[in-house]
Amino acid sequence: MKRYQLQAHSIIETLPYIREFYQQTVVIKYGGNAMIDEKLKTAFARSVILLKFIGVNPVIVHGGGPQIGEMLEALKIPTVFRQGYRVTDDATMDVVEMVLVGKVNKQIVNLINMHGGKAVGLSGKDGMLIKAEPKELAIEGDDQSAPEIIDLGKVGEVADVNVEVIRSMEQSGFIPVIAPVGVDDEGNTYNINADSVAGAVAAALKAKRLHLLTDVPGLLDQSGELITSMTRTEAFRAMEDGTATGGMIPKLKCCLEALPDVEKTHIIDGRVENCVLLEMFTQSGIGTEITSD
Numbered sequence: 011m012k013r014y015q016l017q018a019h020s021i022i023e024t025l026p027y028i029r030e031f032y033q034q035t036v037v038i039k040y041g042g043n044a045m046i047d048e049k050l051k052t053a054f055a056r057s058v059i060l061l062k063f064i065g066v067n068p069v070i071v072h073g074g075g076p077q078i079g080e081m082l083e084a085l086k087i088p089t090v091f092r093q094g095y096r097v098t099d100d101a102t103m104d105v106v107e108m109v110l111v112g113k114v115n116k117q118i119v120n121l122i123n124m125h126g127g128k129a130v131g132l133s134g135k136d137g138m139l140i141k142a143e144p145k146e147l148a149i150e151g152d153d154q155s156a157p158e159i160i161d162l163g164k165v166g167e168v169a170d171v172n173v174e175v176i177r178s179m180e181q182s183g184f185i186p187v188i189a190p191v192g193v194d195d196e197g198n199t200y201n202i203n204a205d206s207v208a209g210a211v212a213a214a215l216k217a218k219r220l221h222l223l224t225d226v227p228g229l230l231d232q233s234g235e236l237i238t239s240m241t242r243t244e245a246f247r248a249m250e251d252g253t254a255t256g257g258m259i260p261k262l263k264c265c266l267e268a269l270p271d272v273e274k275t276h277i278i279d280g281r282v283e284n285c286v287l288l289e290m291f292t293q294s295g296i297g298t299e300i301t302s303d
Contacts, residue, residue, distance in 0.1 A: 027291040032065040034218035035180070036290070037272075039208035040118065041073035042225040044280030051121060053283045058185060059127035060287070065206045067180045070129075070187045071211060073204035074114040081109050094260075098164040098201045106164075107133075110189040116128060117188050134192035135199070137175040140207065142166035142192025142200040149269040166192050166200025168207060171214035209264040215270035220272045221289060222261050223280030228298035229258055239299040242269055262300070270302040 038058070044050045061068045078096075081103055082089050090097040098106060116130040121127035134140025145167045148157040169192075179186045190207040192200045205222060212220040229237045232253060240248070245262050248254040254262050259278075265275035278285050278297030289295045 014060075015260075024291045028064050031218060031290060032063075033066045035069060035212075035215050036061065036219045036221065036286075037069045037071065037076075037208055037212035037215065037217045039071050039073070039205055039220075039222045039288060040280075041204060042223055042280045043117075044223050045072070045074075045114075050280065050283060052125070052165060054280075054286070055121045055125045055127065057127055057284055057286050058122060061290075062127060062183075062185055068185055069176060069180075069211060069215065069217070070118065070185065071190060071204055071208040072114060072118055073190065077114055078109045080105055081105050092160050092162065095145070095147065095162050095165050096201070097162055100164070103164040103199055103201060107191055107199060107278070110191055115187060115189040122185060122187070127185055129187050130179055131187050131189070132175065132179075133189040134202070134207075137172055137173045138193065139172050139188070140168055140190075140192035140202070140210075141170040141172070141174065142194050142202060143169040144194075145201070163242075164198070164200050166194075166202050168202060168210035169194075171211055174213050176211070176215060203260070205261055205264040206267075209216055209268040209275075212275075213268045217268075217272050218274075219290070220265065220268050220275040221286055222264065222275070222277050223285065224257075224261065224277055225279070225281055226258070227279045228277050228296070229254055229262070237298050238295070239301070241301055241303045242266060243303050245300050253269045265300045269300065273301075275300045279284075 044054055045158040058068045070252055087101055111133045119129040119131040143166060145162055147162055147164045176186050190202045190204040227236050228253050231237050245266055249259055249262060261277050269276050276289055276297050276299050278289050282296060285296060
């Protein structure tokens with residue numbers, strides 16, 4: 011009986027958080043080890059379903075870089091990266107769309123549905139959900155040379171988000187699962203960074219929270235200690251002084267772009283089971299929280 015009383019007490023402790031997030035939208039960028047490890051995949055699906063059942067509206071945006079790389083290698087299509095971006099010609103774009111929309115997206119949808127949820131897969135083409143434009147990338151030269159303009163092909167960035175598509179899904183009780191593929195006014199398809207799509211979707215929806223799942227505990231300071239909370243100004247400073255490096259920089263930029271339309275943004279460790287619930291429904295949370303000044 012004591013064990014059951016403790017369980018009941020734990021549930022009661024979450025009441026203030028449930029009240030705070032009730033009927034609010036939370037955008038979750040799903041990627042990294044949480045998409046690979048079977049135990050973590052199951053925990054993620056159940057967490058998302060729980061959120062929906064208690065009145066929260068989760069919106070999932072997923073990546074799929076490793077899966078794309080495997081398919082390109084199997085088809086013997088060469089891959090070139092420039093400044094961390096996959097140069098995407100027409101053949102590569104066909105593979106990207108096939109993997110993200112036709113395989114990875116449906117796997118996530120099926121996982122949620124198999125555990126009792128109601129998920130619907132979407133790409134940026136559905137209802138013109140994600141309007142895209144070509145990404146411009148330039149590398150600064152020395153003082154005497156002009157910047158080098160890099161042609162990334164069908165790599166894009168978000169120009170607009172049609173929130174009506176997502177809102178209609180939410181109101182019908184479905185969990186939207188979005189593949190980061192966009193389309194322009196001429197019908198051209200673009201490969202877009204999943205973090206950027208998640209940030210743009212969260213901002214357009216005026217979401218309560220944006221969670222970016224990654225494979226590190228969060229942003230670490232110069233001593234290797236986790237920074238649990240920081241402001242927008244402190245995040246900019248972290249990128250300038252070298253505290254944030256490598257793959258953490260684009261994640262911080264994504265969070266900064268979503269603010270202040272999103273109340274708070276979080277970079278959390280997707281390797282921790284039930285990480286989304288721990289962040290939302292506990293006092294200390296996990297990972298790094300970024301807020302407006």
